[in-house]
Amino acid sequence: MDSDEQNISGLLDDQSTLDDRRTSSSLSNQVISGESKETLISKPEIASKWLTAYNDNLCSLYTLTACICFVDLNGDGDQKLVIADLGNGVQGMKLNIYKGTFILSQLTLIDCPSGVVSFYMDSNAPRIPAIGVASGSYLYIYKNLKPFYKFGLPSLEIHPSEQDAWNQLVADKIDASQLKVLLENLRIEVGEASLTARSQRLIDLTDPGVIDDFIGRYKDQPLKRSTIITCIATIKKTVDEDNNLNCLIIGTENKDILIIEPDAFTILTSVQLPSIPVFLEISGLFNVEYRVIVSCRDACIYTIKRGFKTGRLCVQLNSQPVGLVRYNNNIIVGTMDQCLSCFTINGNCVWKINQQSGITCLTAIEVEILGLTLIAVALESRTVVFYNGKSKVDTIETENVITSMKFGRYGREDNTLVMVSRSGSLSIRILKRTAKFTSIESDFGEAGSGSTMKMNIPKKTKLFIDQSVREPIHRAFQQDLYRLRLVVARAYVKAIAASLNPMSSNAVDPLKLSAQVHGLGPVFRLILEIQNTSLDQPSYNLNLFFYCDVKIYRIHRNFIPVPNLQPGYIYTFATKVECVNELNVSDFIKIHVVREGDSTPIITAIINMPSSETPV
Amino acid sequence: MSLFSRLLSYLGLKKKEVNILVVGLDNSGKTTILNNFKKDEDKSQEIVATIGFNVESFHVNNLTFSAFDMSGQGRYRNLWEHYFKGIHAIVFVIDSSDSLRLVVAKDELDLMLKHDEIASKPNLPLLIFANKMDLRDALSSVRISQALGLESLQERPWHIQASNAITGQGLQEGIQWLTEQLINQKK
Incomplete structure (x- = not known):
């Protein structure tokens, strides 16, 4: 193969220039350590958390964050750095493999790389990962730095x-x-x-x-329409262990996501998206449950879950994303409008921080020894800012604008940050063992004014929710209550109009009538008490009338003439009532107090009679 | 020889016990170096990554060394400072082929020398082994001493020795320097 020859010649070249490189690199190291000393003196913040391990201003790399990865090339725990160089974008594409501070090997790439991944494609005993380079419409697999396999995306239908x-x-x-x-x-x-x-x-x-x-x-060659890989990522297949089998996830220009099993390179799943994927973030295991977070060229973020054939819209961003990172269960995205935002997986915005200048790239910094995950944000203002959640914990000033960076284990050092700048320089920084990330207090004010401040609104309590559910019930109840009151009022008016109440509010004859029923039946004794409630006016010429159903009751004295009623005194009258009905039904008896020669009663008492005992 | 040793014992130098602390980054060859000083029958064939620390003792030139072989892994490096008390010398081992982490080694060395326990004893000798000198991409001991900024150590006696712990090359020279320092200090 073409690239194989290239590989060998590249290696030979390397060996011849190795010594030169080494000396130059160590010399540059010297220079840099000298410089850093000077800056240490001149700047008040002496305790930088990062050690500059290597700096090469002349390597002229042009790469993307997706094109940097760390690979345990020999399976001995000594991780190598793989950087796919885009050359000048048209030619000179290379795959650089660094060991320590020098280039171990350089492979020529045929097309522009869009992503580099390290993955385990088999379960053979020395666990040696393969390097996958997504380039054009092919995925090139390298094993032991030798071309191993070329996977072509399925060709598409021609119009x-x-x-x-x-x-x-x-x-x-x-x-x-x-x-x-x-x-x-x-x-x-x-x-x-x-x-x-x-x-x-x-x-x-x-x-x-x-x-x-x-x-x-x-013209004589068959017409073919192929799609192009836009992004690539890996997912663990079954077991969540460091060197277990992986599957590859590929996003294509044809607006779909393919999940490929690297044993035989079969497409396991394909998912259709509304737009072209750009950034991928993966969590979970392929055979258990997984979620793919994809940001697309339509400035939307979609999520894909196991078993779904289409992506679900998660967030619609205001601006194009420049970087996407998964942070715990949230999505952190940097956009072209100088905003760093955090969204939940359901698409709710958790926080949003405006940056002082444009964001160029994002990467996650997982510091295992501190149990921390930070987000590194590279800015146009030649700084890299580190966030722990929404609080700023550290900044690095750089000589050039950092355009791509990756954090991981390099060589034998766990916490290494590799940065490539716009001018093509490569810088490797190592996190100090003693570094502690606490939020930068002085920056809080700035961040507060810049970010959208969240109002201190208390959470909706369960009580509130219950109340809001009860509200319509309450309204219905109130309505019925008013209706009831209306009915009552009407009945009251009717009763007053007909003097059907036992209290007379009549100005001439204010009377009060009460009745008691003694006995169990069939013979009852009805005791009536009449009181004149006025202060000084006696009542004259009053009579008591009884009204009842004659089929049920027989009243001994149907008519009782009432004597002169003096104010304040209670006058008692009594009569016998006999229940004559054989079925012992109970009914009411009305008692009217009527003035002689008048047709409407002054007051009326209605007595609901108790049910009578059967006659012995 | 027996006459000489008797003479030494009269001078009160025989079987002096010294404690030395062997530190350095992981995979620099601390355990391998100490394995070389052991008697042939005690030597272990396979060197594995040290967890926590080991204590080895060996005799060189009438001195009995108790060497604290500290683990160099990042998560165990904070143990080093607990053993600074009561030591007579420090041996710092560097993987001279690991040019990337030279800056980490410098950071650890500076941290150690700034520690109160060490800083208060300015005449505590410091021996540096620039180990793995046989490897193709190994840096020279001069370059390493420059990178570590050893020239800025003014009072402290220090010595850098290129070594190969597998063959034992350079180890005797290094320990010879250390014994001379210790004997001089005893006087």
Whole structure:
């Protein structure tokens, strides 16, 4: 293979230049230690938490955070650093493997890399991981720094009109310019992304000579439409251990996520997304339960769970994301509007911190010895800021704008931060053993003014929730209560109008009538008490009338003339009532107090009679 | 020889006991170096990563050394300071092929020398083994002493010795320097 030769020649080159490199690197080390001493004196913050282990300003690397990874290349615990260099974006793409402070090997890449991962593809005894390089529409697998396998993404369907146009050209029915017009029309119809790479290239060409040359060279080859890998990540397959089998997760330009099993390179799952994935964050195990957090080019974050064929919308961002990190169960995303935001997995914003300048990249810093996970945010203002949750805990000033960085175990050092700057320099920093991350107090004010301050609103209690549920019930109850009161009031008015109440509020004859029923039946004794409640006016010419159902009761004295009623005194009258009904039903008896010669009663008492005993 | 040793014992130098502290980053070769000083029958064939610390004793030039072989792993490095008391010398071992972590070694050395217990004894000798000198990408002892900033140590007697703990090269020279220092101090 081509790249194999390249590999060997690269190795030879390395060996010849190794000594030079070593001396130069150690010299640069000296220079740097000298510089750091000076800065230590000049700056008040003496205790930097990071040691500068290596600095190379001349290596001219152009890479992405996704293209840096640490690989235990020989399975001996001595981790190597793999950086895929994008060259100048068109050519000179390389895979650099660093050991310590020098380059161990350099492999040439054919296409622009979009991501590098280290993964275990088999369960063989010396656990040696493979390096996977996503580049163009292929995934190149290296084992022991040798090309091992090239996995091509499945090719996509070609639009029938496009195929037809090219067929016509081959059959000499149309010429190159007609083909170009046909393809241009098709592009307007279906969009550029649905055309093959060959047609896209042809549309871009303008010089007729070049077009003829291009067509002459490619027209007889079969038309193929392939997609491009945009991002890559790994997931543990079954067991959550350091060197266990992995699966690969690939995002493509065709708006889907593929999960690939690296034993035979079969596609296990494919998930369709509404847009093109850019950043991937993985949690869980493939065979148990997993969640993939994807940020896409439509500035939305989607989540994918095991067993789902489509992504679920999680957050719609205001600006394009530049970095995505999973932090505990939250998503931390840096966006182009200088914001660092934290969202829950359900898409609720937890906090948001405005940065002083644009964010270039993000990475998670997992310090195992401290049990901490920090977020490192590289800014355009040549600083790297470290956040523990939402509190700022540390900053590093750098000479250049850091554009990609990765934290992990390098060599035998657990806490190593690798940073590549915009000018292409590589810097390796090691976290001091004695470093403690406490929040920078003085920065709190700034952060407070910049960030959206959260109001101190107490949580909704259970009581509140219960109350809000009860509210409609309460309203219905109130309504019924008013209705009841209305009914009562109406009845009251009616009673007053008919003088059906035992209290007379009449100004002339204020009387009070009460009645008692003695006995068990069938013969009762009815005792009536009448009182004149006025202060000084006696009542005259009053009579008591009894009204009842004659089929049920027989009253001995149906009519009792009432003597002169003096104010304040209680007058007692009595009569016998006999229940004559054989079924012993009970009924009411009405007692009216009537003035002689008047037709409406002054007051009325209604006595609900008790049910009578059966006659012996 | 027997006459000489008798003479030494008259001078009160025989079987003096000294405690030395052997520190350095993980995988620098501390245990391997000490294994070389042991008698042939006590030597262990396989060297594994030290957990916590080991105590080894051996005799060189009428001195009985009790060496505290500390673990160099990051999580055990905070144990070092608990053994600073009552030691007579420090042996600091460096993996000269690990150019990346030289800065970590410097940090640990500075931390140790700044510790009250060590700083209060400015004549406590410091022996540095630039170990793994045989490896292809090993730095020279001069370069290491520059990187560690040893020239800034003014009062403290120090010595850097390139060594190869597997073959034993350089170890005797280093320990010879240490014994001379210790004997001089005893006088």
